Amino acid sequence: MELDEIIKGCREGSRKHQEALYNMFASKMFGVCLTYTRDRDLAQDILHDGFFKVFKKFHQYNEDWSLFAWVRRIIVNTAIDHFRKTNRITNVDFQESEYLGGSYDDVSESFKTADLSQIINMLPIGARTVFNLYVVEGYKHREIADILNISAGTSKSQLSKAKSVLKELVNKYYDR
Numbered sequence: 001m002e003l004d005e006i007i008k009g010c011r012e013g014s015r016k017h018q019e020a021l022y023n024m025f026a027s028k029m030f031g032v033c034l035t036y037t038r039d040r041d042l043a044q045d046i047l048h049d050g051f052f053k054v055f056k057k058f059h060q061y062n063e064d065w066s067l068f069a070w071v072r073r074i075i076v077n078t079a080i081d082h083f084r085k086t087n088r089i090t091n092v093d094f095q096e097s098e099y100l101g102g103s104y105d106d107v108s109e110s111f112k113t114a115d116l117s118q119i120i121n122m123l124p125i126g127a128r129t130v131f132n133l134y135v136v137e138g139y140k141h142r143e144i145a146d147i148l149n150i151s152a153g154t155s156k157s158q159l160s161k162a163k164s165v166l167k168e169l170v171n172k173y174y175d176r
Contacts, residue, residue, distance in 0.1 A: 007067065010058045018055050025068065026051070029075045031117075035132050036079035038121050050078035076137055080147055083129055119169045127162040134159050 001020050009017025026047065033043035033050070054074050061070055120128060129148065133139045134155070139147070141155040148155070 003067070007061070007063065010055065011061075013055075021054075021071075022051055025071050028068075029071065032072060032075050033079055035117060035120065035136065036076075036083060036129060037125075042082075046079050046082055047075065049082075050075035053078060080129075080133070083125075084148065116170070119166060122169060123162050123165060127158045127165070130155050130158040131162040131166075 001017070006017050006020045006024070010021055029050065030043060030047050033046045034040070037043050037046065050071075054071055057074065061067070120131065123131065130144055133144045133147065134141070141152040141159075144150075144155040145152040
């Protein structure tokens, strides 16, 4: 099915075309969801909620925009909405955080070949969310503060700590 046909069908509310759009983007959007939660079932829920919003808001889609970018923005906003409902960011003491509390020295050699997203997922949820919003999604600290109901200073602090920890983890798990 051609993209133009899928877009037209989605505008008309055709389930067949909605399914085609879902199949076109679901795996990539699932990866986006996984950057906001470690829980695959929760990521799947966020994905489905996000696509529900995509289909509900399809009349707002402008064909001058990239469809992929528009869908991604809705999925990210859905993940952020979920985060807001279930978490509060506080300044995390990374020395006491669970990412260091585990015995990552016991991790198998195969882990050293894990991709960067797995290492990012080792961060506490607040730091991971700020990191994703700033680095991956391109939000400014003031925007992140507004989105997550935190101060811009907390956003900056979380990002700085996340970068420091990520550098440490990358150096630890990837041979140079």
